[in-house]
Amino acid sequence: xxxxxxxxxxxxxxxxxxxxxxxxxxxxxxxxxxxxxxxxxxxxxxxxxxxxxxxxxxxxxxxxxxxxxxxxxxxxxxxxxxxxxxxxxxxxxxxxxxxxxxxxxxxxxxxxxxxxxxxxxxxxxxxxxxxxxxxxxxxxxxxxxxxxxxxxxxxxxxxxxxxxxxxxxxxxxxxxxxxxxxxxxxxxxxxxxxxxxxxxxxxxxxxxxxxxxxxxxxxxxxxxxxxxxxxxxxxxxxxxxxxxxxxxxxxxxxxxxxxxxxxxxxxxxxxxxxxxxxxxxxxxxxxxxxxxxxxxxxxxxxxxxxxxxxxxxxxxxxxxxxxxxxxxxxxxxxxxxxxxxxxxxxxxxxxxxxxxxxxxxxxxxxxxxxxxxxxxxxxxxxxxxxxxxxxxxxxxxxxxxxxxxxxxxxxxxxxxxxxxxxxxxxxxxxxxxxxxxxxxxxxxxxxxxxxxxxxxxxxxxxxxxxxxxxxxxxxxxxxxxxxxxxxxxxxxxxxxxxxxxxxxxxxxxxxxxxxxxxxxxxxxxxxxxxxxxxxxxxxxxxxxxxxxxxxxxxxxxxxxxxxxxxx
Numbered sequence: 001x002x003x004x005x006x007x008x009x010x011x012x013x014x015x016x017x018x019x020x021x022x023x024x025x026x027x028x029x030x031x032x033x034x035x036x037x038x039x040x041x042x043x044x045x046x047x048x049x050x051x052x053x054x055x056x057x058x059x060x061x062x063x064x065x066x067x068x069x070x071x072x073x074x075x076x077x078x079x080x081x082x083x084x085x086x087x088x089x090x091x092x093x094x095x096x097x098x099x100x101x102x103x104x105x106x107x108x109x110x111x112x113x114x115x116x117x118x119x120x121x122x123x124x125x126x127x128x129x130x131x132x133x134x135x136x137x138x139x140x141x142x143x144x145x146x147x148x149x150x151x152x153x154x155x156x157x158x159x160x161x162x163x164x165x166x167x168x169x170x171x172x173x174x175x176x177x178x179x180x181x182x183x184x185x186x187x188x189x190x191x192x193x194x195x196x197x198x199x200x201x202x203x204x205x206x207x208x209x210x211x212x213x214x215x216x217x218x219x220x221x222x223x224x225x226x227x228x229x230x231x232x233x234x235x236x237x238x239x240x241x242x243x244x245x246x247x248x249x250x251x252x253x254x255x256x257x258x259x260x261x262x263x264x265x266x267x268x269x270x271x272x273x274x275x276x277x278x279x280x281x282x283x284x285x286x287x288x289x290x291x292x293x294x295x296x297x298x299x300x301x302x303x304x305x306x307x308x309x310x311x312x313x314x315x316x317x318x319x320x321x322x323x324x325x326x327x328x329x330x331x332x333x334x335x336x337x338x339x340x341x342x343x344x345x346x347x348x349x350x351x352x353x354x355x356x357x358x359x360x361x362x363x364x365x366x367x368x369x370x371x372x373x374x375x376x377x378x379x380x381x382x383x384x385x386x387x388x389x390x391x392x393x394x395x396x397x398x399x400x401x402x403x404x405x406x407x408x409x410x411x412x413x414x415x416x417x418x419x420x421x422x423x424x425x426x427x428x429x430x431x432x433x434x435x436x437x438x439x440x441x442x443x444x445x446x447x448x449x450x451x452x453x454x455x456x457x458x459x460x461x462x463x464x465x466x467x468x469x470x471x472x473x474x475x476x477x478x479x480x481x482x483x484x485x486x487x488x489x490x491x492x493x494x495x496x497x498x499x500x501x502x503x504x505x506x507x508x509x510x511x512x513x514x515x516x517x518x519x520x521x522x523x524x525x526x527x528x529x530x531x532x533x534x535x536x537x538x539x540x541x542x543x544x545x546x547x548x549x550x551x552x553x554x555x556x557x558x559x560x561x562x563x564x565x566x567x
Contacts (some may be wrong), residue, residue, distance in 0.1 A: 008048040035541025048451040053377050054537060060371035064527060067522045069098070069363035073340065074355035074516060081354060082344015083247050083390045083397075084119045091315045091340055095387050098366055099320035102373040103551040107406050109132070114316040115412040119252040120551065122149055125307035126242065126347055130263075132160070132302050135272050140243035140270035143224070146262040147445075149308045150275035150476040154261060156304040158221055160273060161220040162188045164288050164295045168214050169205035172197065176295050181202065181221035181250075186302045188265075188273070191227045194291045204369060221260055222275075222304065227285065229263040235266045241510075244343060249313060249400060261306060273300060315341075317397045318387040319406055322372050324540065326380035331410045333480075334536045336365045337398065337472045341392030342450055343510055355516045357509070362387055364418045364529045370534050379540035381413055387432045388472055398472035402479055404444025410558045413545040414442055416532055417473035420468050421504065427490030428495050430530050431456045434466050439552040440482035442539070449534045453527070458489070480558040482546040484535070490521070490526040 050058070072078075072094070079087030096113035100106075108114040124145050127331035130137040137143055164176035166189035176189075189211070193202050204210070215223060242264070265273075270281040277298055279287070287294045318340070323449055324330030338361035340353020353359070369385045372378075384407060390396030402409065433457045437443035450457045460467065467475065473483035508514045539546060548555035 003254045005348065009493055010534065012233045014089070022411075025179055025413070036536060039534070048425065048448040050452045050534065054534050057371055057375045057377075057537060058533055060374050060531045061367050061526055061533055062370065063522045063526045064103070065367040065370055066360070066363045066525050067100075069524075070355060070359045071516060072354040073359035073362060074514075076351060076353075080342045080344040080352040081215065081314045081340055082352070082361075083393060084121045085315075085344045087344055088315050088341055088389055092318050092387075092389070095318045095340060095362070095366070099318070099369060099413055102370055104320035104322055104373060104385065106367060107321040107386075108404070109315070113318055113320055115401065115404070115406060116314050116316050117360075117397065118250040118315050118394070119315055119390065120249050121246050122147070122310045123244050123245040123312045124349075125148075127305070128307045129305045130302065132273055132300055135275070137265075137269050137272065140239055141266070142272075143263045143265045144239040144242045145306060145308075145326070146225075146242065146264055148324050149246075149261075150203060150258050151261070151306070152308050152310065154304065154306040155303060155457075156186070156221055156306075159185050160188065160300045160302050162274075162284065162294070162296055163215070164188050164293065165190050165194065165206065166211050166215055167202075167205045169201070171201050172205055176293070177214070177218060178293075178295070180218075180295055180297065182215065184221045185219075185297075186222045186225045186304075187215055187220040187222060188226055188270070188298075189215070190285060191225055196291055206302075207335050211322045215535075223260065223262045224270075224477075225264050225268050226281070228268075235264065238264065241323075244346065247396065248391060249355055249360055249396055268508070273298065273302070277362050279310070288499055315397075316390040317389055317401055318478075319401075320369065320385045321522065321539075322369070322383040322385075324380050324382040325378040329380045329540075330382050332413050332415050333384045333539050334366060334379075334405050335384040335386055335407075336414060336418075336532070336536065337386045337388060337476075338362045338365045338471055339389070339397065340387045341389045341391055341397070342514070343392060344425050350510055350512050352510065353513050353515050356370075356425070356504070357514060358391070360416035360424070361420065364525055364532065367526070367529045368533045368536070370532070371534075372374075373541070379537055381540035382407075383540060384534065386414075391472055395472055395475055397408045398475040402475045409479050411482045412476065412558065414440075414536075414539050415473050415476040415481055417471055417483060417485040417538055418470045418528070419485060420487045421501070421509065422489040423490070423497070423501060424528050425520040425522065426500060427492050427521045429455065429488035429524040429527040430491035430527070431458050431489040433458045433460060433487045433489075435460055435471075435485040435487070436473065436477070436483050438549070439468070439554050440548045442482050442484050442535075442545050442546050443549075445538050445546075446484060446486075449531055449538070453531055453534075455531065457487075464546075477554050480548075480554075480556045482548055486528060486532055486535075488524055488531075490524060 001079045081088045082093045106113045275283040340362040343352035388397030434446040
């Protein structure tokens with residue numbers, strides 16, 4: 001699952017935790033958006049069944065395929081499948097070969113299964129240093145450089161000024177910069193809000209534009225942000241993400257403007273900067289929180305040597321097509337998606353296997369592809385299997401496909417996405433969330449299939465967090481394509497699973513320890529795959545494409561795309 005500190009991503013992990021807690025709750029039933037079914041409608045729903053063809057098809061979803069492919073993709077051989085790294089290329093070719101062996105048609109460019117994408121990768125070099133006196137500060141532990149990086153190399157040796165919250169506001173009758181000379185200095189400012197201050201006025205005074213403009217207009221050569229972490233997102237977690245590679249789709253144009261660097265610093269690093277001062281950093285911060293003026297020149301010199309590496313690094317989406325059986329409807333398609341990328345391998349050789357997030361989701365759509373390919377009865381509409389790259393850096397692969405589709409967007413009936421944190425493997429799946437079910441008539445299909453399989457339907461447990469917009473399916477939604485993201489949860493003692501999930505979030509999420517565990521129950525993802533298969537079958541065989549509910553904020557027509565790059 002995509003992660004946040006850069007462009008909204010740390011929040012994703014903790015959001016996922018909250019969603020999983022609710023998913024494991026035994027008390028929720030019925031999908032959100034419509035009133036509970038009553039009367040005859042309720043009777044139909046309660047006795048929903050699978051057809052003989054659907055039962056035959058779901059029997060072709062192999063547990064072994066999911067287990068073997070998850071194991072393979074998360075092995076050391078693929079080095080974490082990092083976007084723009086050799087491991088991702090190896091994974092893309094492996095998936096292409098898998099689809100080819102199933103007899104699926106290539107859906108990429110130039111008669112291949114691949115859709116190449118040019119990425120631009122930047123990361124802070126290991127020889128980046130910061131030094132105050134004889135004390136060295138380490139990038140990634142003591143401090144981290146905040147993107148975007150507008151320089152390749154920067155040398156700086158200058159004085160350090162502590163500017164409190166860095167606020168200058170007539171509304172608040174406050175001037176944290178009074179008496180300070182910021183010209184060509186490194187300026188430390190504290191994040192947060194002191195006691196006794198009007199919150200609305202404080203927000204206006206501390207907007208990024210207001211505060212940064214004020215500090216840079218006074219000639220600050222660099223900024224250090226103190227108190228950058230929180231209880232839910234401590235500095236160590238933020239630094240972990242921001243010290244990794246930054247990946248974006250290459251535009252062929254480099255940023256030309258130059259701005260002073262911004263660093264986030266740990267409390268320990270700030271204590272080193274304050275060492276020998278009248279007050280420690282902790283004491284200074286406590287005074288600042290009371291509203292007391294604590295701004296002053298620290299009388300220290302900070303030496304910075306910042307190094308940024310940039311490179312072009314291609315990676316590919318993998319696309320396979322099962323042609324529909326209906327002469328007319330085969331021109332339309334149901335698209336299954338899952339991101340195969342993880343965080344790859346870092347400069348120190350650490351591998352981020354991404355077993356639960358998201359080798360497992362990729363294995364699920366691969367098992368669905370196998371079932372469709374081996375089924376005697378083919379769906380009326382075509383089926384596209386799209387394994388995307390670059391999800392962890394901002395849904396990049398899905399966005400690229402949507403902007404450069406290999407199938408006309410106006411003829412995409414629906415998108416079904418698989419992405420999560422591995423709750424499916426905790427035990428036999430008996431609960432399921434369909435994110436987006438309340439927005440289109442995909443919800444009815446989702447509910448009927450779930451009831452037929454004896455699975456409890458759980459509504460989006462945290463609608464205020466708008467999780468529906470935070471994975472690859474949202475790229476389709478923005479183009480008017482109804483979409484569904486499916487996440488499964490186990491039966492059994494809820495407290496046990498919640499504890500397990502919380503531990504995974506703390507220790508394994510986007511970490512080298514996201515590996516397959518000995519106690520994984522593979523029947524769980526098999527059940528999720530079977531449900532996804534049947535939902536896709538029904539959408540593919542229905543006479544009409546799914547429609548948005550008129551009350552949905554995403555209700556819009558499918559956007560006619562540019563001519564397809566391949567068919």
